[in-house]
Amino acid sequence: MKALCYTRPLEIGELEASLDMHEVDVPEPAQGQLLVRMRATSINIDDIHIAEGTFFGGLGKSRASAEKPVTPGVDVAGIVEKVGSGATVFQVGDAVVGILGPKAGRGAWAEYCCLSAAMAVKKPEGYSFGEAAACAVAGKTAANAVGSAALQPGQTAVVVGASGGIGSTIVQILACGGVRVTGVCSGRNAALVGSLGAETIVDYTLGPFGEQLAGQKFDVVIDCVGGRDTERQALLVLKKTGRFVTLVGPHRFVGETRIGMPGILGMIGYVVRRVMLSKLSGPRYILAGVGNSLEPMEKLVLNNNIRASIDREVPFERDAVREGVAHVRSHRASGKVVIKIARD
Numbered sequence: 001m002k003a004l005c006y007t008r009p010l011e012i013g014e015l016e017a018s019l020d021m022h023e024v025d026v027p028e029p030a031q032g033q034l035l036v037r038m039r040a041t042s043i044n045i046d047d048i049h050i051a052e053g054t055f056f057g058g059l060g061k062s063r064a065s066a067e068k069p070v071t072p073g074v075d076v077a078g079i080v081e082k083v084g085s086g087a088t089v090f091q092v093g094d095a096v097v098g099i100l101g102p103k104a105g106r107g108a109w110a111e112y113c114c115l116s117a118a119m120a121v122k123k124p125e126g127y128s129f130g131e132a133a134a135c136a137v138a139g140k141t142a143a144n145a146v147g148s149a150a151l152q153p154g155q156t157a158v159v160v161g162a163s164g165g166i167g168s169t170i171v172q173i174l175a176c177g178g179v180r181v182t183g184v185c186s187g188r189n190a191a192l193v194g195s196l197g198a199e200t201i202v203d204y205t206l207g208p209f210g211e212q213l214a215g216q217k218f219d220v221v222i223d224c225v226g227g228r229d230t231e232r233q234a235l236l237v238l239k240k241t242g243r244f245v246t247l248v249g250p251h252r253f254v255g256e257t258r259i260g261m262p263g264i265l266g267m268i269g270y271v272v273r274r275v276m277l278s279k280l281s282g283p284r285y286i287l288a289g290v291g292n293s294l295e296p297m298e299k300l301v302l303n304n305n306i307r308a309s310i311d312r313e314v315p316f317e318r319d320a321v322r323e324g325v326a327h328v329r330s331h332r333a334s335g336k337v338v339i340k341i342a343r344d
Contacts, residue, residue: 003110005069029084036078039129041108049255058258073108077133087117095123097132134308134336142169143296153178161224163189165336168309210236227252242283309335
């Protein structure tokens, strides 16, 4: 089969130039796994971070080599080709969407991959494979964030980073649940975020969002960007009983640099302190968990016919995917970048 791979440990900024198309063996599904003939996947910013050894500030580095090339990618959308023992919920021919685990080497940017049945659900008929792939990690992360926010119909929320793949999904879930949403994004994405259900748009290029919303108080701020400056602005607009839900933490773009173990421990220490202190004085500080189930995503995203915003679709070709990686790295994508591996 064809797979996009890199064949050596990478430094920051090297993934694009290092991706090449390789011929590799089709994997065999182990117990509890599905062999999926891929139709679509997507490019997540964490795919880049993992490949370049900067994930969460530098946890681990790839051991890729010419003998053991590594294929990136975790979002899976395709057709079940073979069912491993114990994966009794699925049958050959089922259309599925899912997320690969952290096992090294055999990612989703390939014609076939092995997916744990525990991290797969059947693709709704109304979704294209590209739409399903875009909803995998983005939908799971968005659903977990909304669960952490614990909002009720009629309450108010600010979504920081509302035009990205995750943020745009959060906006839709909240609006579908009757929450009044204010989206923070650039002016060029205002129409998009408004079309997804945000009642008010704040253009962050015109100044800090908390200062622009001065005098208003919200129940929740959901942070898809990170950084202590984002937290400071959130505290300006949150009710005392409100919740600051961050998907990132105090270090903006933490996955793009190697901050070392002292930096990672410092970041963890900051989060622990903020969580404990916020329980005493409010607003609550919550680091949204990643979760180990697709049930929240299926319930809040797929069952509500919500789609992640798609910035563009690129063909399964080396140069096109390289350009897609560069676009995701730029933080200019208005939604997900999808790789179309085969026609629907």
